[in-house]
Amino acid sequence: MNGCSTRVIHPQAVEAGRANLPPPDQLAGMEGFFKALGDSTRLRILHALLAGELCVCDLSETLGMSVSAVSHQLSVLKAARLVSHRRDGKIIYYSLSDDHVSAVLESMRVHLAESERTA
Amino acid sequence: MNGCSTRVIHPQAVEAGRANLPPPDQLAGMEGFFKALGDSTRLRILHALLAGELCVCDLSETLGMSVSAVSHQLSVLKAARLVSHRRDGKIIYYSLSDDHVSAVLESMRVHLAESERTA
DNA sequence: CGTTCATTTGAACGTTTGTTCAAGTGAGAG
DNA sequence: CTCTCACTTGAACAAACGTTCAAATGAACG
Secondary structure, three states: OOOOEEEEOHHHHHHHHHHOOOOHHHHHHHHHHHHOOOOHHHHHHHHHOOOOEHHHHHHHHOOOOHHHHHHHHHHHHHOOOOOOEEEEEEEEEEEOOOHHHHHHHHHHHHHHHHHOOOO | OOOOOOOOOHHEEEEHHHHOOHHHHHHHHHHHHHHHHOOHHHHHHHHHHHHEEEEEEHHHHHHHOOHHHHHHHHHHHHOOOOOEEEEEOEEEEEEEEHHHHHHHHHHHHHHHHHHOOOO
């Protein structure tokens, strides 16, 4: 909270920067979205679902981790609206909530390939 | 690590899901990228920089937080290659590392507006 | 009803993360 | 060289996170 000795170095730059700060609710939305994607288990779940819907049991087998751990992460993805689910008897099938999700994943792959090149 | 009683419910679905799992190095890259974006302070820094380069002092004034806290977060963004910096005497100016970053931010805003609509 | 089985949920525990505070760089000015 | 000032860095500590384990739903089936 201190700032610098001379208080502010470039007042107009500060003003311009402030003008671009997103309102709190938008900010919270973005943070939640990226946080949901910022975990390797959840990213692996999303990628596995690119092939089509999967039940929790199969997802656990696919990733080689416990059903409970997968279920916990699915609830995070569900809260972030990244996956949907449908029930068929005892089995619950999860899938990507819409095409936008796979588009995002694809665009990230491109970005990373790009910054790898610039390394 | 247990799986279900019947072991696997849909073996071919598991196989298809596994085929889409990214290799560990790609996965780590994605995770790091999204993790860097999954924090409100860092998102605010990136948005402030949309207007143009800013020094640490001004950034701290813009966000209303300590120079030290901002500097720590800048080092995270630097490690994720999301920002660049140039030195001019005692002052260090930070800017978005490339146009791709602002493109990503813009595409996220669109996605969030979309899923807001579907709410 | 009671059992089985896929899934969810809650508490626990170690790990990671973000901020603060104090000390440390490093570049210009006197 | 010494001082100042913008910035970085490390240790510390609380808050948030991901996994595990055990207990709890909830739907089918006898």
